[in-house]
Amino acid sequence: MLAPWLVLGDFNDILLPNEVKGGNFYPRKAEKFSNHLDSCSLSDIGAKGPLYTWRRAMRNNIIVSKRLDRAVANTDWRDLFSEASVMNLFSAYSDHNPIGVFLGGLHNKKGSRPFRLEAAWTQHPQFPEVVRNAWRRTLDTCINGRLLKLEGELRKDLNETLAQEEMLWFQKSREQWVKHGNKNTKFFHAQTVVRRKRNKIEGLVLSNGDWCTDEVKLEDEAVEYFTNMFQSTNRNNADLDTVDLPTLDKEEAEAMTKEVSKEEFKESLGKYLGVPLLKGRTKCADFNYILQKLNSKLMDWKSKLLNRAGRVTLAKAVLNAIPVYTMQSLWVPEQVCRNIDRQVRKFIWGSQQGKRGLHLVNWERVTLPKARGGLGVREARATNTALLGKAAWSILRKENKLWVRLFEGKYLNGTNLYFYHLNQKDSYVSKGIVKAFRTLESGFISKIGDGEDTNLWLDTWTKDGPLINFIQEEVIPMLDLNTKVSSIIANKQWALQGMDALCPPDVLEDIERIPLPTHSFARDILIWGHTPNGSYSAKSGASRGMGANSMCLRCRMHDETILHCLRDCPVSKQIWAHFGFANSPQFNEENVLTWIYNLTGMKNLESSDQDIKFLCVLYNIWKSRNAWKSSGGLDPVIKRTPLLVSWRKPREGFWKLNTDGSALGNPGPAGVGGILRNDEGAWVGGFSEYIGVRSNMFAELLAIKKGLMLSLDLGLRRLEVESDCLECIKLIKQDVGATHQLGIILQDIRELMKPFESISINHIFREANQCADGLARIGSKNAGMKSTWELPPSEIRLALLADAADTVFERG
Incomplete structure (x- = not known):
């Protein structure tokens, strides 16, 4: 039905775990009921008064209470009757409570409208000037009047554009998590209507015990209540002697002194700071409150007013906010995690004409990071494990926290988590921390x-x-x-x-x-091996098990095998077709080595112009793929204004050290090199060394360290250091913690810098660092080499002459 409509009565079913007391909550039945409502574009309006509308005494005198009666409506009806409210009334005869729907009407508000800053005002060109003028004046009620007048002037202008209207409803809806997507004005407007109805005071119990819904009396009662609360009185303490204080009767006094039962204790102390205090066997029902909160935030009517990008953003924000406090304290049961994922999937894909929305890609792909082709939605189990991993990290690091010392004293007894075995009597909190640690264990390593x-x-x-x-x-x-x-x-x-x-x-x-x-x-220090700085974070913990990305970043459709990268990717296919190779009978060979042998003439030990063309195309496809990946999927062919760079001599009385690290792969066989020159640009010394299979970053830092050592050996104490690795320069200048993966070599560099009278470390472009680059390449190509050059080697003499002549190089 497309028209506004309302349905109310006994639905004989419930939606949320808190809608039943004394009985069981069945998620599958609740989900089925929810799906039926979703198919009709209906959502629960909510109600004031008693929560449960039906109750009955079952076996063993257990009273079961449920909210079976409710009113549901679509968004058009709720928008049409924005002041409508539902009241669960009382019944003296039936086991069902009657429900009443009060349509209300136009809201006639008396007095001036309270001042509220609207976010859309900030886009008005006169806004900064009005604010400055207001602050220059004495802070009195006239400012409020000026701003209220401004509000009236701006509303007409601001509502003319859809972007400004969206921002207005965005603030009013309080949905702070929906930040992107298409124009979601309808969503924000509907959310505002729901919030206003929820926050509206429909009635109060007056001091005489009467229930009042009259707006005039409600306003007077509120004013009188807060006036009495905040005004001062001159009551004498002696007056207390004449006050009749209430007393307990005999039955109430006996109840106060009676021994507290186990059931009473569990009921009164079921949660601490929102986290359930669990003892004994844990049930999925103990975590139903998470599903309840998720369901209230991810209602189906919201999915109908948002596009898919907005639904993904909202789902990620809700998933990252609502269950976090519980998930960082307790191990959530597997079934609950699956139910959370199911709710998120259902909301993202939505429904169409009463049918489940089409799942365009599988859940595993959706939960991948955006950089790997996914939507960045985290699975509930991965999030739970990662958050508990923060507690395990604190224990492993022996942080000076009371709860850490308590855990060590009660459970570890002088050992550590590596050697701890779970005991059936352990608390549920400790079990969760140990389970998370077992999952993350391989990522924690000792840095020697x-x-x-x-x-x-x-x-x-x-x-x-x-x-x-x-x-x-x-x-x-x-x-x-x-x-x-x-x-x-x-x-x-x-x-x-x-x-x-x-x-x-x-x-x-x-x-x-x-x-x-x-x-x-x-x-020795314990570090987390999945972050460069060695510190554990929930984000790195959640993605720890994903392994290397196997998906092609260019087409984002298939795994990136060698043949897919070089031949079968649609991007590569288009290039091969352009050069006339796609129709070759040998082009579709399934073995990559045979494919290369056949099309290069290597098989017959003969070559031709076509074979050379094949190798050139192959090389450029590989080069283009790497540029694509390093740019994060952006087109690497971007026209830029050329930048002219050249090597510069050091200041008078200084020496200049240029260093470079070269790795044939990352990691791969690597070498380091460096060159020292005086303030006239003349050669002072240099070095080249093979350092084994290393990463680029390690090679760059080690080159700086070796260069500092050579400078100290030669007695040079005023030094300008240049490297073409900007990231290395930042690491040296920043106060990087000891847990960093490269912390050892960074500490050595800082120690080596202390004896210098004056030293600076700066970044230089590679085109102006060709001498150091040549020395590093000599080291990387000669395994076992370790040489200190008193005279420049022949391989870099041309580069030295270019630097001496102040040759300018173009950096595109």
């Missing part, structure tokens, strides 16, 4: 400083996990399981002699890549 606090075999301190996982079972009894990592560190370097007989070579290579402090002292 001196190695004294980390167990060599049992702790997780390498990316491969505890070393004991790689030890043969028959060897384990012969190991000293109390050995610390410090036992394989000598002179601030790894001493892995004898470890090759116990651990695989690739594990030992990973250990050698772990940096050790060489110029600073550092203790």
